Structures are given as structure tokens and as C-alpha cells.
Amino acid sequence: MNITGEMLIGQTAVRGAEGSVRAVNPATNETIAPDFGAGSTAAVEQACKLAQQAFDTYRETTPEQRAQFLEEIATGILNLGPQLIERASQESGLPAARLEGERGRTVGQLRLFAKVIRDGHYLSATLDSALPERTPPRSDLRLRKIAIGPVAVFGASNFPLAFSVAGGDTAAALAAGCPVVVKTHNAHPGTSELVGRVIQQAVAACQLPAGVFSLIIGSGNEVGQALVSHPAIKAVGFTGSRQGGLALMRAAAQRREPIPVYAEMSSINPMFLLPNALAARATQIGSAFADSLTMGVGQFCTNPGLVIGLAGEHLAQFQEAASNALKAKAAGTMLTPGIHSAYLAGVEHMQAVSGVDAVGRGMAASAPCAAQAALFATDAATFLASEQLEDEIFGPSSLIVACKNEDEMRAVAEHLAGQLTATLQLDAADHALAKTLLPTLERKAGRILVNGFPTGVEVSYAMVHGGPFPATSDSRSTSVGASAIDRFVRPVCYQDLPDALLPAALQDGNPLGLTRLVDGALHTA
Amino acid sequence: MNITGEMLIGQTAVRGAEGSVRAVNPATNETIAPDFGAGSTAAVEQACKLAQQAFDTYRETTPEQRAQFLEEIATGILNLGPQLIERASQESGLPAARLEGERGRTVGQLRLFAKVIRDGHYLSATLDSALPERTPPRSDLRLRKIAIGPVAVFGASNFPLAFSVAGGDTAAALAAGCPVVVKTHNAHPGTSELVGRVIQQAVAACQLPAGVFSLIIGSGNEVGQALVSHPAIKAVGFTGSRQGGLALMRAAAQRREPIPVYAEMSSINPMFLLPNALAARATQIGSAFADSLTMGVGQFCTNPGLVIGLAGEHLAQFQEAASNALKAKAAGTMLTPGIHSAYLAGVEHMQAVSGVDAVGRGMAASAPCAAQAALFATDAATFLASEQLEDEIFGPSSLIVACKNEDEMRAVAEHLAGQLTATLQLDAADHALAKTLLPTLERKAGRILVNGFPTGVEVSYAMVHGGPFPATSDSRSTSVGASAIDRFVRPVCYQDLPDALLPAALQDGNPLGLTRLVDGALHTA
Structure with a gap:
């Protein structure tokens, strides 16, 4: 053509x-x-x-x-x-x-x-x-x-x-x-x-x-x-x-x-690492996280731009595994020169925040619009105090937030703006903690995932790609x-219309064979 | 208490x-x-x-x-x-x-x-x-x-x-x-x-x-x-x-x-008088219209504030019957002094419009906040040229618009802003004309009635009390x-949650006994 x-x-x-x-x-x-x-x-x-x-x-x-x-x-x-x-x-x-x-x-x-x-x-x-x-x-x-x-x-x-x-x-x-x-x-x-x-x-x-x-x-x-x-x-x-x-x-x-x-x-798609899952699989999650972060050069609305865990050796293991995996990630070409410069500015901005450490980078970029992945870390107190740390950096950049305890983890969850997704990495022993996080995450996000990564959005009946502002304008x-x-639809009510004037969907004979709610009960054709 | x-x-x-x-x-x-x-x-x-x-x-x-x-x-x-x-x-x-x-x-x-x-x-x-x-x-x-x-x-x-x-x-x-x-x-x-x-x-x-x-x-x-x-x-x-x-x-x-x-x-709830219905029942419709107009001193969102018909003897009969019926309608007390003065101002405003005639009044008011019903008439050309004639006058006031032909009737329908309701008075011989009006009325209104009056809003499954702006802010x-x-609800998607963490509505056992859409097909409990 x-x-x-x-x-x-x-x-x-x-x-x-x-x-x-x-x-x-x-x-x-x-x-x-x-x-x-x-x-x-x-x-x-x-x-x-x-x-x-x-x-x-x-x-x-x-x-x-x-x-x-x-x-x-x-x-x-x-x-x-x-x-x-x-x-x-x-x-x-x-x-x-x-x-x-x-x-x-x-x-x-x-x-x-x-x-x-x-x-x-x-x-x-x-x-x-x-x-x-x-x-x-x-x-x-x-x-x-x-x-x-x-x-x-x-x-x-x-x-x-x-x-x-x-x-x-x-x-x-x-x-x-x-x-x-x-x-x-x-x-x-x-x-x-x-x-x-x-x-x-x-x-x-x-x-x-x-x-x-x-x-x-x-x-x-x-x-x-x-x-x-x-x-x-x-x-x-x-x-x-x-x-x-x-x-x-x-x-x-x-x-x-x-x-x-x-x-x-915009959405930064928080991922919560619950303690038992982290103790059992820190390295594995860290490495899979690096894959999700860099997939498509991080250019997904559902890119995992924020990771929340309890400070300690297991979070350190996660961070190390993610950093190691990132080192092997080539700098991919971004979609446009504009997106590429915005990414560079965002990473630079993040680096300049006091209390934020650069803890991992991908392979260096050589081609014009290529983006080097970036991983940062901070503590919950810094995160909670700095609003700009919640800004989306479109591209393969993410921030790890270390929390002192479960209360602080919940405080970070409650502090978040609206998101397309929220992810929990958990084991059965984490269910009790998960139950205290879920009500907050439901209020914040359109989709909640367990033991997966938010990139990859299925087109199906139950999918929700939406969420409270600023993830979308209409939750x-x-x-x-x-x-x-x-x-893209709105309801219209028809009162006492003769069958000849009714739309097919509402005619007595149900010519479209629809499932209809008749006097409060569902009737299948 | x-x-x-x-x-x-x-x-x-x-x-x-x-x-x-x-x-x-x-x-x-x-x-x-x-x-x-x-x-x-x-x-x-x-x-x-x-x-x-x-x-x-x-x-x-x-x-x-x-x-x-x-x-x-x-x-x-x-x-x-x-x-x-x-x-x-x-x-x-x-x-x-x-x-x-x-x-x-x-x-x-x-x-x-x-x-x-x-x-x-x-x-x-x-x-x-x-x-x-x-x-x-x-x-x-x-x-x-x-x-x-x-x-x-x-x-x-x-x-x-x-x-x-x-x-x-x-x-x-x-x-x-x-x-x-x-x-x-x-x-x-x-x-x-x-x-x-x-x-x-x-x-x-x-x-x-x-x-x-x-x-x-x-x-x-x-x-x-x-x-x-x-x-x-x-x-x-x-x-x-x-x-x-x-x-x-x-x-x-x-x-x-x-x-x-x-x-x-705000909504003025247009009522269209189709020719065969009008020829058959002008007097009856006119008198019933006066009842609907003055019910509750006209203080309904669905009050019929606009009547559209073809100029001629039958519309004159309708107007006469409505005017006669209004003469016997007592001036009822309005809800507040503010609403009462707004009503008086609206009626005065309407009277002052060139090309609009006062053609009927209810009984005179004597009590403090009592409102005398008012009926006006104009032609379609005047209506189409004057935006203020579409403003809602909250209370028992209505305007009859005489159209030269069916095209002008459709032009008036197309000219209307969003409405809560639109009504058609029709007989079987009017179906062809109704079919040409209905697409426009569906775009304009939340509820379409045949051979009734819009006052009286049923609380049921199929009711729509809504409509395009300015009837409501959200059609x-x-x-x-x-x-x-x-x-007051929004969707949330749960991906790979263990049953223990899922809300009851979505658990495998369907403990709430809901009808659910499973893989695209409705399943009743």
C-alpha cells in the first residue's frame, strides 16, 4: 500500500x-x-x-x-x-x-x-x-x-x-x-x-x-x-x-x-516484596524484576517503577540480583528523541535527590536514542518526604524503597497516588500482611497482581487497565x-413505546437473543 | 424526635x-x-x-x-x-x-x-x-x-x-x-x-x-x-x-x-404532538397536559415545559383545551421564596420576548409564594432564533411551539439541548413520523415516553433519570x-490472587451466589 x-x-x-x-x-x-x-x-x-x-x-x-x-x-x-x-x-x-x-x-x-x-x-x-x-x-x-x-x-x-x-x-x-x-x-x-x-x-x-x-x-x-x-x-x-x-x-x-x-x-506500578517471599526467593524475584523493568526499554504504562520491601539482608539480595541482571541488559532504542531526552532528564533528576542512591545500571548507551537502565534505592522516610520521587520516569528506571517495618510499608502504600497496577510478591506465610495491604491497594490501583509482573496486559473480559487519578482521568x-x-455508551429508557417503535434489543420477541434483566431477574434468550 | x-x-x-x-x-x-x-x-x-x-x-x-x-x-x-x-x-x-x-x-x-x-x-x-x-x-x-x-x-x-x-x-x-x-x-x-x-x-x-x-x-x-x-x-x-x-x-x-x-x-422536557394523535385527541391531551404542568406547582425536573406541534386547527384545539383547564388550576405555594421570585422573573422574561404570546394563565395568586400557571405560544422560527426560550422556568410554565411542517418539527428537535425526558403523543398512523424523530430524541434525552406525561418517575430497574448536558453533568x-x-463503583482486576486473598464475590466457590461472567459466558449460581 x-x-x-x-x-x-x-x-x-x-x-x-x-x-x-x-x-x-x-x-x-x-x-x-x-x-x-x-x-x-x-x-x-x-x-x-x-x-x-x-x-x-x-x-x-x-x-x-x-x-x-x-x-x-x-x-x-x-x-x-x-x-x-x-x-x-x-x-x-x-x-x-x-x-x-x-x-x-x-x-x-x-x-x-x-x-x-x-x-x-x-x-x-x-x-x-x-x-x-x-x-x-x-x-x-x-x-x-x-x-x-x-x-x-x-x-x-x-x-x-x-x-x-x-x-x-x-x-x-x-x-x-x-x-x-x-x-x-x-x-x-x-x-x-x-x-x-x-x-x-x-x-x-x-x-x-x-x-x-x-x-x-x-x-x-x-x-x-x-x-x-x-x-x-x-x-x-x-x-x-x-x-x-x-x-x-x-x-x-x-x-x-x-x-x-x-x-x-501516568503510573509507577508499585511492587511490594513481602518478607517470606523475599526470604525464599530474593534472587529469583530480583532477576525477573530486571527483565520486566527493561522489557520494551521500559516503555510500558505498567512498567514496575517502584519496589517496596523491608530493609535487611533479603532486600539487599534482591537489590544485588536486580543490579547484576541489569548489567547485562543492553541499552535499547527508545521510541522518540523526545522520550529519550525526557528519560535522561528524569534519571538525572532522581540521581540529584538527597537520600537516593544509584544502585544499578544497564549497559551503556551508544546509539542515538538508546536508554541505559537505571536502578535507585532510598528509604521510606526519604520517599515519604519527597513528592517528586513518585513522578513517573518513562523508561527502564526504578526505585527501591526500604522500609523499617510493616507499618512503614503500609504508610508507603497509603501515600501513593493512583496507579494502573500494584503487585505483591508473597508466600502463604505473607497472607496476613497482604490482607492489611490489599484494602489500600484496591483504593489505589485498577489491577492487583500476585507473584507476577505488571508488564503484559491481557485483552480479556476481566482485565482492567485503569485506576484512580493520575493513572487515568476516570477510575x-x-x-x-x-x-x-x-x-462509549449511555442509558436510554423507553416508556410505553409500541413494539414497532422499540429498538430490537428491547422488543417483546427479543430478536437479538439477548440476556435481559426482566422485572429484576436475568432471562437468557 | x-x-x-x-x-x-x-x-x-x-x-x-x-x-x-x-x-x-x-x-x-x-x-x-x-x-x-x-x-x-x-x-x-x-x-x-x-x-x-x-x-x-x-x-x-x-x-x-x-x-x-x-x-x-x-x-x-x-x-x-x-x-x-x-x-x-x-x-x-x-x-x-x-x-x-x-x-x-x-x-x-x-x-x-x-x-x-x-x-x-x-x-x-x-x-x-x-x-x-x-x-x-x-x-x-x-x-x-x-x-x-x-x-x-x-x-x-x-x-x-x-x-x-x-x-x-x-x-x-x-x-x-x-x-x-x-x-x-x-x-x-x-x-x-x-x-x-x-x-x-x-x-x-x-x-x-x-x-x-x-x-x-x-x-x-x-x-x-x-x-x-x-x-x-x-x-x-x-x-x-x-x-x-x-x-x-x-x-x-x-x-x-x-x-x-x-x-x-435543568430540563424543559419537550412533548411532541404528532398529527394523527392531535387530530384524534387534541382536547383530551390538552387537558391532561395542564394537569401534568401544574402538578406539584410545576416543581418537577420532568415538568413539560415545551410542546411542539404542527400549526393548524388541532394545535389550536389543544391550546384552547390546555388554557381552559389552566383557568381552573389554583395557584399553589412554591417551595421557597427564592424559587417563587425566580418563577415570576422567568415568566416576565418569557412575556417580554418578541414573537411569544401569553395564551393561558392559571388562577391568580394571593398567598405569599403562590404561583399562577402560565402558558405561552410561539412559532418555530422564533423558537429557533432565540436561545433563551430554551431556558428552564422552574414552575408551572410552558411554551407551545407551532411548526409549519414536519421538517420544522424535526429542526426543533435537533435544536434542543440535552433533556431528562422527551414525550411523543402519537397514534399508529404517526409511527412513520415518530421514526424520524426518535433518533434525534435518543441523542437528546435520557427517557422517551409515548402517550404519557413525564412527571412521575418510577423507581425501578429500567428507569433512567438522566440525560445529556445540561439535563445532567454526566449522561x-x-x-x-x-x-x-x-x-459509585469502579472496577478492580485481581490477577493470580490465591483464593484466600480474593474478595468473596470472586472466590472459586462463589459464596455470594452471584451470576458471574466466566470466560465470556454468564453463569448463574
């Missing part, structure tokens, strides 16, 4: 004339052809208007139609073959094998949402029978969820496939029945165009309205701000920095009609897994 | 020293004893701290414990007997019969939530089995929803029982496992204290932590702002004016950790009905 550098507005390809954007290969710091034409707010206007026009038709397509559309996109992505992997690798510095895995996940999540809409549980179909004899009489009441409206999606740099143009936000929104306008991430515009063209073709193949999908390019923040501010847009999906997420939250709150923003932002939601669709 | 004028902070009663508040009887404009001592931000701090301390214990009480607690509150409210009705009637001007009905509804919704938590569907218990043989292996993943945290509740003046201290927001939050801090509505402080003391006693009787409930009094906005800004508070429930709701939304967005605000604000939710509990 030819990469032209154009925006995709509905079924058209339009060259933006507001300057141009080029991808940079972070492994060489060289730019990659072609030039991408950046659009103006007029392009935003056009895409949003088309999305608005498409909305009523698209949201009332049958679940089967939308499921097939998602499957068509999945097939189209696979059909791009090696071109997609090569371009994404050039633009992101990520190795081909990793991107092949990510492609599988992207395709898998499109297919999961196809199943989710065929099952239809997300519709929350609910029926209350009329009670004409009651005083006062009760009307016939039926509830279903409908698509919230056109959705703006801002992809992430660290998952150019799974959290970008056809990533989780787009898949969930399209599944719910929401047209999507994507703002291309300028770190991977070519990858974005390839995937965007696949969606554009799937829209045509499935005979859907043109405005179901558009892809906009912008060189600065103006285009993104205009997109979030457009009256046709009814929700926003974003994965990226806290600064970026906060800017979108502000823009959304300042609209005449405020809209929900689902921003997945009531997840951006990964089946229930991500819940972000 | 003695009304003391104290705040209820956990299990204590505390007299506020920041000035005092007295209720006013709107029927006489006289104040009612006793004085209520207004609290300071120190009282807010104390209540929030207690709520925070109570949270982990309270949220992990069993569903049965919380259900019994809600039932204990319901019984306590009934046991207040005539004292509650008398005091509420004095403070609100609402007649005893109406308040008895409202008490039934309040008790009913507490009992509904008891059933909702015993059923446990709101927990969304979801289990994905481990797949150790897969490459990469899949962990055991389990999801449940947990309470979001302490909730601040601001009651409404127009439902001193059902939308106040033990109203829908409080019932839903307590059901979810959230401690509640209520800011007393100064229009009914005595009613608030009586109900607050019932909850306080129920907390003690059920041996729950003291901080599960507090009731704060404030003379101005400062106490409310402090409450919404307190770090322990994790969500806000509010029913009232758009101005009040927007102030709370701003305060919540400006927090270091932004939190959800569920504000139910994804309802403040009435079983799914109101969804506002």
Missing part, C-alpha cells in the same frame, strides 16, 4: 497544507519519507461533521454488521503483511518480533469486541413490566444503552498498533456504535496512514456511512484542541503523558457541553478488555 | 457556630424554630476524615449487612410517623398527601437498593480462567466493582425526602459501600435533621463505623465547596439548579485529583432506579 502523507476524511484522502510532519527513525535520528501534510481546524470541522452525519445510521447498524466491520479491519491489518511491521519498526525503533506480537493483540482485540457486541451484554437490556392495576399504575419501562456519539481518539507512541489508529479506544468506540476521528500520533504517521486506509476500506466494503472514520494530521496542539472542542465530539480516548491528558481534560471541561475524557496517563473505566466498550 | 439544630458528625451531634439558619414556611413567609447552627470547614474536615476512616470497613461489609442497614433506615423513616410529614410540609409548602407518597417512594428506593445489593449484578463479577499452556501463558484474571469512596450529597428542595438526606443519591452510595456526607438543604433543615438522625441511629444499630454518615449545615457556599474539594471525597451527587451544578463541576475539576460529579440540573448515569448504584 502506498503511503501518501494525506489525511483520511471519510472516504476521501486530503493533503493538509498547514506545514508538514515527518517521521524520525529513533535508531538513526534520520527522518523517513514521505512528508505528511498537516491539516487545519477546517479538516477537523469536516471530519467531525461527517462523523455527526454518520452517527444515527451507524449506531443503529445491527451488532452483526458492526462485528463484521471489526473483523474486516482485523483482516485488513493482517493483509498489510510485512509492510506494516517494517514501517512501524522504522518509526518506533521497536523490533519486528515485538510489533508482530502487538499486531496479534490489535487484531485479537478487534475480534474480541466483535464477540462482545454479538453477545450484547454491554447493552444492559432491562425490562420492567407495566403494572396497570397498581396505584399509581406503572408504565412499561425498558432500558438499553446507546452509543454516546462521535469519539476523538489520540493514540500512544509506545503501542503504534494496539493503542493507536485501530487500537483499543477505536475498537471499543466503533463496537459501541460511535464514529471515530483519530488524531495521528506524529511519532508514527506512516503506520497510522496504513492502518487508517485499512479502516477506510473496511467502511466502504461494509457499506457504512463515510463519516464512521477519519484520520487527521496536526503539527502542533491546535488540531487536537479543536477536535476535543468540537460540538459533534461526545467523548475522548487518550493514552500518553499526564501533561497531555490534563490539557485534554481542561479543553473538555471548558466546552459548552462538557464531555468525558478517558485519559490513561470508573478501563481502556483494555471487554468492558472498555462501557466508556 | 427532638429537632435540635445540630449537625450530625458520625455518632455525635455538634452545634455549628458559624451563624445560624432557619427554615421558612413558604405559605406564610414566617420562619420556623429552631435555629440551626451553621458549621465551618472544620466540620467538613471532621466528617470527611471520619468517612475516610470508615470506608475500608464499610465497603467490605457483606451485601446482607448493607441491605439490612438500608432496610433499617427505611423502617426508621416510617417510624418518624406524622412528625416527619408535618415538618416537611411546613418547610416545603408541599401538601401532606404528596409528602406521604414521597415518603413511600423514599422507603421503596432504600428497599430496592437492598435487593440490588443482595442480587449483586452491579458487582459485574467476571472471571477469566488461567491458560498456562498458551504462548504466552494467560494469568487467572478476575474483576469486580468496588465502592469508589466517600460521597458528598447535595439534596434538592423539591423532594425533601426522595432527593435529600436519605434520597436516591444517598441510598445508591450507601448501597455501593460508600460513606456519605450530606450537606443539608437550607430549605428543609428540620426534615433533614429528622432523617439524618434516623440514619445515624441505623449506623449504630447495625454496628457500622461511625463515619458512614454525617450531616453538615452551611449558611453559604463555602461549606459545600469545601466538601467537594476535600481529598477524601471521591464523587458528588447533586440535584438542583444549573448554576449550582456548574459550580460543583468546576470545584471538582479544579481538585488535584478530579472526581466525578453527578449533577441533575452515562441515572439518579433514579437500580442502575443509579453504578455511579
Whole structure:
């Protein structure tokens, strides 16, 4: 497929004339052809208007139609073959094998949402029978969820496939029945165009309205701000920095009609080493931790950036094992020059904090955007006193916090801001201590793990990739897994509508074969 | 029960020293004893701290414990007997019969939530089995929803029982496992204290932590702002004016950790008269409409403030029937002097709009806060050109909009802001036109009614009392009905937790007997 550098507005390809954007290969710091034409707010206007026009038709397509559309996109992505992997690798510095895995996940999540809409549980179909004899009489009441409206999606740099143009936000929104306008991430515009063209073709193949999908390019923040501010847009999906997420939250709150923003932002993913597990397996955990920390050059939202344990010989063993393992970790290429310099600044900052010691480094960096892993250590008193030690350093850096006793461990847990994940390394003899930590961790995190590592986010029914602020802007939601669709729907109640006017989900004959809550009891079709 | 004028902070009663508040009887404009001592931000701090301390214990009480607690509150409210009705009637001007009905509804919704938590569907218990043989292996993943945290509740003046201290927001939050801090509505402080003391006693009787409930009094906005800004508070429930709701939304967005605000604000509840229904029953609909408009002196969020029909003899018949019926409607006492003067100002404003005619009035007012019903008429061109005609006039005032044709009717529908309800009066021959209006109305409203009137909101499983902004601050939710509990929970995923550390909702043996989604399929216990 030819990469032209154009925006995709509905079924058209339009060259933006507001300057141009080029991808940079972070492994060489060289730019990659072609030039991408950046659009103006007029392009935003056009895409949003088309999305608005498409909305009523698209949201009332049958679940089967939308499921097939998602499957068509999945097939189209696979059909791009090696071109997609090569371009994404050039633009992101990520190795081909990793991107092949990510492609599988992207395709898998499109297919999961196809199943989710065929099952239809997300519709929350609910029926209350009329009670004409009651005083006062009760009307016939039926509830279903409908698509919230056109959705703006801002992809992430660290998952150019799974959290970008056809990533989780787009898949969930399209599944719910929401047209999507994507703002291309300028770190991977070519990858974005390839995937965007696949969606554009799937829209045509499935005979859907043109405005179901558009892809906009912008060189600065103006285009993104205009997109979030457009009256046709009814929700926003974003994965990226806290600064970026906060800017979108502000823009959304300042609209005449405020809209929900689902921003997945920053998390340091604390890992608690409980004493018995540490006594039994300090070296093993330390070495596995180094693997998790450096996987993907530490560029995961769920990277373990904080380790909490009781001071003593076992924590020292853990630290030594982690440091030793790090020494053998090559400095990997980061996603962008910007991310690389932010990483260097973050590590430097950490090093400068009084009371923090540098206790481990990876192999030295030689290539342009390569990042040397870094491990630091401090004590709980220092950690509790310095707010900046909780700031996320995006990349392979982590901080070990040594606690004097279990109370201090609990104090560190209670001190933490919102997180995507919290991990416990524990043995059976640690259960009592774990039980005192769990209530705090539940309040702080969207996912709690035992004896694993937080990197690697399964796309399944029970996954939660979310958590309290600042991990996300909205702890009531997840951006990964089946229930991500819940972000893009809202309930509508129908009172005394004749069957002919009711949506299929709520008709007497249950033509969609849904499981429905009827007078308070679940009825399967 | 003695009304003391104290705040209820956990299990204590505390007299506020920041000035005092007295209720006013709107029927006489006289104040009612006793004085209520207004609290300071120190009282807010104390209540929030207690709520925070109570949270982990309270949220992990069993569903049965919380259900019994809600039932204990319901019984306590009934046991207040005539004292509650008398005091509420004095403070609100609402007649005893109406308040008895409202008490039934309040008790009913507490009992509904008891059933909702015993059923446990709101927990969304979801289990994905481990797949150790897969490459990469899949962990055991389990999801449940947990309470979001302490909730601040601001009651409404127009439902001193059902939308106040033990109203829908409080019932839903307590059901979810959230401690509640209520800011007393100064229009009914005595009613608030009586109900607050019932909850306080129920907390003690059920041996729950003291901080599960507090009731704060404030003379101005400062106490409310402090409450919404307190770090322990994790969500806000509010029913009232758009101005009040927007102030709370701003305060919540400006927090270091932004939190959800569920504000139910303003709605004019359009009613569309479709041509065949109008030809068949113009007089009957007109007269029934006048009943709905003046019920409760028009002081319902769902009051029908806008009527849209095709210009012509049948619309004239409707208008005449409504006007005639209004002539016989007595001017009822409004809830507060402030609401009464706002109503007078709104009616005056409407009268002054060029192109709007006054076409009907109720009986003249003589008592202090009595409101004379008002009916206005205009054409669609005038309505579409003047934004202020969409402003809610809280009270028995409505505007008829005459459209030249069906296209203009659809244009009016498309022009509307978000609404709690939209109503269609229709016959079978109107279905084709209704089908062209319904997609727009679904985008605009939380509830769509056919051949009824929007006043009267059933508390049931399928009810939605919500809708797009400005009807509410969050269209994804309802403040009435079983799914109101969804506002106060958030999902947490548990990865590879041993059964001993899992919450009961997710344990292998399913001790709560929940319906759970297991590997994508619903399993009933």
C-alpha cells in the first residue's frame, strides 16, 4: 500500500497544507519519507461533521454488521503483511518480533469486541413490566444503552498498533456504535496512514456511512484542541503523558457541553516484596524484576517503577540480583528523541535527590536514542518526604524503597497516588500482611497482581487497565478488555413505546437473543 | 424526635457556630424554630476524615449487612410517623398527601437498593480462567466493582425526602459501600435533621463505623465547596439548579485529583404532538397536559415545559383545551421564596420576548409564594432564533411551539439541548413520523415516553433519570432506579490472587451466589 502523507476524511484522502510532519527513525535520528501534510481546524470541522452525519445510521447498524466491520479491519491489518511491521519498526525503533506480537493483540482485540457486541451484554437490556392495576399504575419501562456519539481518539507512541489508529479506544468506540476521528500520533504517521486506509476500506466494503472514520494530521496542539472542542465530539480516548491528558481534560471541561475524557496517563506500578517471599526467593524475584523493568526499554504504562520491601539482608539480595541482571541488559532504542531526552532528564533528576542512591545500571548507551537502565534505592522516610520521587520516569528506571517495618510499608502504600497496577510478591506465610495491604491497594490501583509482573496486559473480559487519578482521568473505566466498550455508551429508557417503535434489543420477541434483566431477574434468550 | 439544630458528625451531634439558619414556611413567609447552627470547614474536615476512616470497613461489609442497614433506615423513616410529614410540609409548602407518597417512594428506593445489593449484578463479577499452556501463558484474571469512596450529597428542595438526606443519591452510595456526607438543604433543615438522625441511629444499630454518615449545615457556599474539594471525597451527587451544578463541576475539576460529579440540573422536557394523535385527541391531551404542568406547582425536573406541534386547527384545539383547564388550576405555594421570585422573573422574561404570546394563565395568586400557571405560544422560527426560550422556568410554565411542517418539527428537535425526558403523543398512523424523530430524541434525552406525561418517575430497574448536558453533568448515569448504584463503583482486576486473598464475590466457590461472567459466558449460581 502506498503511503501518501494525506489525511483520511471519510472516504476521501486530503493533503493538509498547514506545514508538514515527518517521521524520525529513533535508531538513526534520520527522518523517513514521505512528508505528511498537516491539516487545519477546517479538516477537523469536516471530519467531525461527517462523523455527526454518520452517527444515527451507524449506531443503529445491527451488532452483526458492526462485528463484521471489526473483523474486516482485523483482516485488513493482517493483509498489510510485512509492510506494516517494517514501517512501524522504522518509526518506533521497536523490533519486528515485538510489533508482530502487538499486531496479534490489535487484531485479537478487534475480534474480541466483535464477540462482545454479538453477545450484547454491554447493552444492559432491562425490562420492567407495566403494572396497570397498581396505584399509581406503572408504565412499561425498558432500558438499553446507546452509543454516546462521535469519539476523538489520540493514540500512544509506545503501542503504534494496539493503542493507536485501530487500537483499543477505536475498537471499543466503533463496537459501541460511535464514529471515530483519530488524531495521528506524529511519532508514527506512516503506520497510522496504513492502518487508517485499512479502516477506510473496511467502511466502504461494509457499506457504512463515510463519516464512521477519519484520520487527521496536526503539527502542533491546535488540531487536537479543536477536535476535543468540537460540538459533534461526545467523548475522548487518550493514552500518553499526564501533561497531555490534563490539557485534554481542561479543553473538555471548558466546552459548552462538557464531555468525558478517558485519559490513561501516568503510573509507577508499585511492587511490594513481602518478607517470606523475599526470604525464599530474593534472587529469583530480583532477576525477573530486571527483565520486566527493561522489557520494551521500559516503555510500558505498567512498567514496575517502584519496589517496596523491608530493609535487611533479603532486600539487599534482591537489590544485588536486580543490579547484576541489569548489567547485562543492553541499552535499547527508545521510541522518540523526545522520550529519550525526557528519560535522561528524569534519571538525572532522581540521581540529584538527597537520600537516593544509584544502585544499578544497564549497559551503556551508544546509539542515538538508546536508554541505559537505571536502578535507585532510598528509604521510606526519604520517599515519604519527597513528592517528586513518585513522578513517573518513562523508561527502564526504578526505585527501591526500604522500609523499617510493616507499618512503614503500609504508610508507603497509603501515600501513593493512583496507579494502573500494584503487585505483591508473597508466600502463604505473607497472607496476613497482604490482607492489611490489599484494602489500600484496591483504593489505589485498577489491577492487583500476585507473584507476577505488571508488564503484559491481557485483552480479556476481566482485565482492567485503569485506576484512580493520575493513572487515568476516570477510575470508573478501563481502556483494555471487554468492558472498555462501557466508556462509549449511555442509558436510554423507553416508556410505553409500541413494539414497532422499540429498538430490537428491547422488543417483546427479543430478536437479538439477548440476556435481559426482566422485572429484576436475568432471562437468557 | 427532638429537632435540635445540630449537625450530625458520625455518632455525635455538634452545634455549628458559624451563624445560624432557619427554615421558612413558604405559605406564610414566617420562619420556623429552631435555629440551626451553621458549621465551618472544620466540620467538613471532621466528617470527611471520619468517612475516610470508615470506608475500608464499610465497603467490605457483606451485601446482607448493607441491605439490612438500608432496610433499617427505611423502617426508621416510617417510624418518624406524622412528625416527619408535618415538618416537611411546613418547610416545603408541599401538601401532606404528596409528602406521604414521597415518603413511600423514599422507603421503596432504600428497599430496592437492598435487593440490588443482595442480587449483586452491579458487582459485574467476571472471571477469566488461567491458560498456562498458551504462548504466552494467560494469568487467572478476575474483576469486580468496588465502592469508589466517600460521597458528598447535595439534596434538592423539591423532594425533601426522595432527593435529600436519605434520597436516591444517598441510598445508591450507601448501597455501593460508600460513606456519605450530606450537606443539608437550607430549605428543609428540620426534615433533614429528622432523617439524618434516623440514619445515624441505623449506623449504630447495625454496628457500622461511625463515619458512614454525617450531616453538615452551611449558611453559604463555602461549606459545600469545601466538601467537594476535600481529598477524601471521591464523587458528588447533586440535584438542583444549573448554576449550582456548574459550580460543583468546576470545584471538582479544579481538585488535584478530579472526581466525578453527578449533577441533575435543568430540563424543559419537550412533548411532541404528532398529527394523527392531535387530530384524534387534541382536547383530551390538552387537558391532561395542564394537569401534568401544574402538578406539584410545576416543581418537577420532568415538568413539560415545551410542546411542539404542527400549526393548524388541532394545535389550536389543544391550546384552547390546555388554557381552559389552566383557568381552573389554583395557584399553589412554591417551595421557597427564592424559587417563587425566580418563577415570576422567568415568566416576565418569557412575556417580554418578541414573537411569544401569553395564551393561558392559571388562577391568580394571593398567598405569599403562590404561583399562577402560565402558558405561552410561539412559532418555530422564533423558537429557533432565540436561545433563551430554551431556558428552564422552574414552575408551572410552558411554551407551545407551532411548526409549519414536519421538517420544522424535526429542526426543533435537533435544536434542543440535552433533556431528562422527551414525550411523543402519537397514534399508529404517526409511527412513520415518530421514526424520524426518535433518533434525534435518543441523542437528546435520557427517557422517551409515548402517550404519557413525564412527571412521575418510577423507581425501578429500567428507569433512567438522566440525560445529556445540561439535563445532567454526566449522561452515562441515572439518579433514579437500580442502575443509579453504578455511579459509585469502579472496577478492580485481581490477577493470580490465591483464593484466600480474593474478595468473596470472586472466590472459586462463589459464596455470594452471584451470576458471574466466566470466560465470556454468564453463569448463574
